[in-house]
Amino acid sequence: MTAVDELPARLTAIADATRELAAEAAIRDAEHILPTEQLRRLLDAGVGALRVPVEFGGSGASVRVLADVLIDIAAGDSNLAQIFRGHLGLTEILRSAPPGPARTTLLHDAAAGRFFGPAGAELNTTNLSALSTELRRSGDHYLLSGRKYYTTGSLYANWLNVLVRENGEFLSAIVPRETPGITIVDDWDGFGQRLTASGTAVFDQVRVDPEYVLHHHSSLTNDYMEAFYQFVHSATQAGITRAAADDLAAVVRGRTRSYPLASTPDPTGDPQVLQIVGEV
Template identity: 35%
Template sequence: MSHSQRIIDNDIEAINAAYHVADFALEERNLRDQERILPTDVIRRLVNKGLTAIRIPKEYGGAEVSNRTLSQVIRILAKADANIGQIPQNQFGILNTILLIGSEEQKVFVFNEILAGKFLANGGPERNTKDTQTIQTTLTRANERYILNGEKFYSTGSAFADWLAIKAQHPDGYIALILVDRTTKGIDIVDDWDGFGQRTTSSGTVRLNNVEIDPFLIFDERLLAETTHFRGAYSQLIQVAIDVGIAEAAFQDLITYVKKARPIADANVAEATQEPYLIQEVGRLDVLLEASILLLEEASDVLDRLEKTKTLKDIEAAEASIAVAEAKIYAHRAALTISEKLIELSGSRSSLAKHNLDQHWRNARVHTLHDPVRWKYHALGNYYLNRKLPASHAWI
C-alpha cells in the first residue's frame, strides 16, 4: 500500500471520499469479478483518501466519524463493489478492539500507523477446527523471543496489508491478538480464495512459519471480559452495511434492465414496465430495500447514542446487539431477494454472462454466510421473550 494518506477531518469529508472511491471502483468491477483480478489500485485509493482511519478517535488524530457515517461509507463502497465494502471491515473491527484493550502506548503506535497510510488486515479464522473460535496457531516464547507458527484462512484483505492481525494461543494459556509486519520473514500470503462470490476480497491463506514478532504488539483478549462493550454490534453493523449496499446495487440494476426486457404475451402491454404483476414486485422490493436501510440507520444511531454513555451497562450493550441483529435480518433478506429477482424480472437476456448480473446474488449469498441470521432470530426471540441478553462476542 502507498503510505501517502490525506487526513479526513469530519463526516461530510468521509462521505464525499467514499463516493470518489466508489466511482473509481465501479469502472472495472465486472472485469475484476470475472477475471479474479485483485482491486489493488482501488484499495490504494481507499487508503490514500483517508477512509481507513475515519473511526480513529479525535484524541489520537482521527476524524472519529459517527457510526451512522461509517455505515453510509460502507454502503456506498459496497454498492459500487461489494468486495471493496468488505475488505476494510476487519481493520475497523481490529482498531475497535485495540481501543478497548490496548495500552496507551500501543494505541498511539497503531493509530499513528493507520493515519500514516498503513493498511491492516486479519490473519483470519482457521480451517478444519471444530468452530470459528478455536485457534490452533501458537505463540511460543524462547529466550525473550516470541515466535508464531500456524496457518490461517479467510484472511480478507491480506494481499493489501502492511500489518496482519493474528490470533494465537499465548504460552501463558490465553488467546492473544498479535500485530505483525507482513514483510516479516516466514510469512506467506496466498491468494487462493476461490469462493463463487466476493471473489476479489483476497480472503485466502496466510502461513506463519517461525515468524518472530514484537512483544510490544501482543494484545491480551482476556481484557475484553473485564469491560462492558458492544464490539460485536459494531463489527456486525459493518456487515449489515455491506449487505444493504449489495441490495442497493441489485435494485439499481433491476430498474435499468427491466426497462430492456420484453413483456410476457399474456399481459397485452407494449413494455415490460407496464406488466401489472412485475410492477407489484418492484414495489414490494422497494419497500424491502427501504426497510433495510432504515433499520441500518436506526441501529447506527443506537450505537452512536451508547458511545456517549460513560459507564455502559450490560443491558445497553445488549440493546446494541439486538438493534443490529434486526437490521442484519432485513439486510440479509434484501440482498438475497432483490439480487435473485433482478434476474427473474429482467428476463432471459439478463442471464447472459456479458452483463454479469449474477455477481450481486453470488456476492450476497457468500457474504451473508457471515454470522447466519437463524441465530439472529434466536437472539431476538430469547431477548424479548425471556429477557436473555445476547452473548458478548464479535458475532452478535
C-alpha cells in the same frame, strides 16, 4: 481545523473514489484482477481512518457514518467492503485498548492510510477455542508459528492481526506484513467475492515484539466486537441488495416493448412488473 471539521471533505473524497468502483467490478471478478488500486484510492480518501480517534489523526466518525460508507462501497464492489472488515475490526479494538506504544503507532498508521489484515480462523477447526497457532516466548520477544485461513484482506495489508489462544486466553499478535517468515497465499476459491484474498497465511517462527501482543480481557469488548463484525457483514449485504435493486430498475427502464395483454403499453408502469421490482 480539526479532523471532525475535515470529515465532510473526507466523505466527499470517499464518495468520489467509491463512484468509480462499479464500472469494472464484474470484469475484475471474472478475470481475477485484484482491486489493489481501488483499495488504495479508498484508503487515500480516508476510509480506513474514519473510526480512528481525532487525536491520532483520524475522523472519529460514528458507526452510522461508517455504515453509510460501507453500503456505498459494497454497492460498487462488495469485495472491497468485505476486504475492509479486518482493518475496521482491529481499529475498533485499538480504540478501547489501554494506552501504549503499539496502540499509538497503529492508530497513527491507520490514519495515514496503512492497512490492517486479519488472520484468525483455521481450517482444522471451527472452534476458536481450539486454535493451533502458537506464540511462545524467546528471550526478549515472541515467536509465532501456525497456519491460518479466511484471512480476508491480508494480501493487501501492511500489518497482520493474528489471533492465538494461550493458557485459555485470546491474544492478538500484530506483526508487519513483510516480517520474515510470513507467507500470504492467494488461494481463496469461494463462489462469490473472489477478490477478498480470504485464503491462507503461514507464519514460520515470526518474530513478534511484546509491545504488539494485545490481550482480550474484557468480555464486554469481546461481545461488542462480535456485534461489530456482524455489522460490517450487514452493511455489505445492504450494499449488495441496493446494487441488485438498481440493476433491476435499470433493466426495467430500458424495456421498450410490453406484451399484448398488459394493462399498459409502457412496461415501466406495468403493475405486474412493478410488483416484481417491489419484491426485489
